[in-house]
Amino acid sequence: MSSKSRFIAETSVLAATYAALVWLLQPISFREVQFRVADMLVGLVPVLGWSGIWGITLGVLIGNLASPLGPIDLISAIPTFIGAWLIWKLREKSVFLGLTLYSAVVSAWVGYALWITFNVPLLLGTVYVFIGVEAASGVGGYIVYRLVKEKLVEIVGKR
Numbered sequence: 001m002s003s004k005s006r007f008i009a010e011t012s013v014l015a016a017t018y019a020a021l022v023w024l025l026q027p028i029s030f031r032e033v034q035f036r037v038a039d040m041l042v043g044l045v046p047v048l049g050w051s052g053i054w055g056i057t058l059g060v061l062i063g064n065l066a067s068p069l070g071p072i073d074l075i076s077a078i079p080t081f082i083g084a085w086l087i088w089k090l091r092e093k094s095v096f097l098g099l100t101l102y103s104a105v106v107s108a109w110v111g112y113a114l115w116i117t118f119n120v121p122l123l124l125g126t127v128y129v130f131i132g133v134e135a136a137s138g139v140g141g142y143i144v145y146r147l148v149k150e151k152l153v154e155i156v157g158k159r
Helices: 003-024 037-048 050-066 070-089 095-118 122-156
Strands: none
Touching (some): 003 037, 037 050, 037 122, 095 122
16 A cells, blocks of 8 residues: 555544544533543554544544534634644653643633633633543543554554
């Protein structure tokens, strides 16, 4: 398989899996108190690289079509891209730090969107969102990273 085909396949599968998990688990995927099981997939970014960054970003964009926040939540793809890029950039230093920064970037945006849309207090909303995002992305994502890193590198090749 060519590298371009592999990139498209990895990106597509990750985006579809992320979006499907968000849609299937809608009751816990949105609002102030959320635990997005799909966010555990960000643990694949340090292994997959750009296909992971784009897969998560597109997955968020598609998944958020079901958001109760409405169209403003589609903008979440931008901080998601930034956060995923930070995970990739920090992969040699600390994957956990990258995952935590991802959580902070995403939570700051979602807290702001909740404030604008539902008048949730900005700081309180951001903190609540961070707790759930960090549990899923920071802790769950790190567990996914550790569990699949060796096997995935063996399957898709060293990067």
